[in-house]
Amino acid sequence: MNDTEFNQGLMGFLELSPTPFHAVQQMTGRMEYMGYRQLFESEQWKLEKGQAYYVTRNDSSIIAFKMGKKALTETGIKMIGAHTDSPCLKVKPQPEIVKKGYFQLGVEVYGGVLLNPWFDRDLSLAGRVNYLDTDGKINQLLVNFENPVAVIPSLAIHLDREANKDRTINSQKDIPPILLKLPNDDKPDFKQMLLQLMQKQCDVCDAEEVLDYELSFYDVQPPAYIGLHQDFIASARLDNLLSCYTGLMSLLESSEDITSLLVCNDHEEVGSASSSGAQGPFLKSVLERIAGTGEILTRVIDKSMMISTDNAHAVHPNFVDKHDDNHGPIINQGPVIKTNANQRYASNSETSAIFKYLCKKVDVPVQSFVVRSDMACGSTIGPITASEIGVKTLDVGVPTFAMHSIRELAGYWDAFYLYRVLKEFYAG
C-alpha cells in the first residue's frame, strides 16, 4: 500500500467512525473482509494455528489477533495497543432543555475536551441506542444522525468585549447545543426523536421504545488535506483513531509465523478504569485464552512486546517554549518515542532501541519526546497495560497539533511512516 492509498483509507475510517462503537464496527468490517473470524467471550474457543480472530467487549473495545505457526513460548506475542475513544460532548440521560423557545440538549464533557473549538461548528449526533423491540426483548442499534442537527453558537464579541482576553467556558451553562427553534414552549421528548430516527435509518425497525443510549456530538466536516502543498491532515479524533487504523492496517499484513495482536481499548481519555478499558481484564483474559495461564503465560509474556501507539504533541511554532528545546517533535519527521522517568510512559531503553532499529530497517525517521522538566506529563494506555500484564512496552505516536480539539492536525507522512514501522514489527 502506498502513502496515497493509506491516507485515503485513514480519512475514510475517521469519517465513518464518529464514536468508539462506530470505530469498532468499521474495524470488524475490515477484518471480516480479510477472513478474521469473530469470537465471543461467552463461548468456548478452539484456536487454530494460522487463523485470525477478533473479539469485542462493550462494542467499543476490540482485540484482534493472528495465531502464528511457531510456538508461543518461542516467539512471544507481538502486540500493538491504541484507544478508540476521543474527548467529546455526551448527551445526558434526561437532556431536554427549553429556553426562550430553543430546544437544547444537556451535555456531559467526556475526557479532556478543548472546548473553544466546539463553538460555531456544524454538529451531528451518533452512538448506541438500547431499545425494547416489538417482541418485548432488549436490543441495540448504532445510530448516526449524519446531518448537522445542532450548533453551539458563540456569544458575539459586542456582548463580551473582553472575549479575546479572558473568556472562559462554563461547561454546564455555556455549551448545551441548540437543536430546534420551537413554535411553542412544549418540551419535545428526546427519546421519541431517537425512535423516529431509528425507524428512518433501518428498513425494518423493530424498535418500540428507547430505553437508554450513549450518544455524543461530533463535527460533520469531513477530514481533509490542508496546506499549500497538502502537508497536513485535519480531522476530528486523530487522537487516537489514527493509531487504531495504523495498527489495523499493519496487523492485516502481519507474519504467518509469529502470533500478532492488536488491542484497541475504550475509555483511555477518562483513565482506562472500566470493563473494556486498558485497566480492565479484557486483554489479560484474551491472553490467557491464547497462551494459557500460570507459568506458561509468564513465559509467553516475557518473550512478548507491546507497542502502545497514541499521538504526541508536535512543537507548535507559535508556542515553542511549551517544549524542551531538544525534544520538540516536528510534523512529517516521523513517529515519536515518548519517555518519562516517572513512568507516565512505559518506554525503556530496551523497547526504544528495538523501535529505533525497526525504523532504521525501513528507513523511517524517528523522534523523541520528553516533557519539559517544569511541566506535568500526560499518559496513555502504555504504562497501564505494562502494569496490568507485565509486558515490556514502548510508548510511541505521531506528532500532532491541537490534540483534543474538535479538529486536530497531523502530518501527511507520519501515520504512513508509523504503519511501515509497525508492519516491520509484526513481520518478525
Ligand SMILES: [Zn+2]
Ligand atoms: Zn490519546
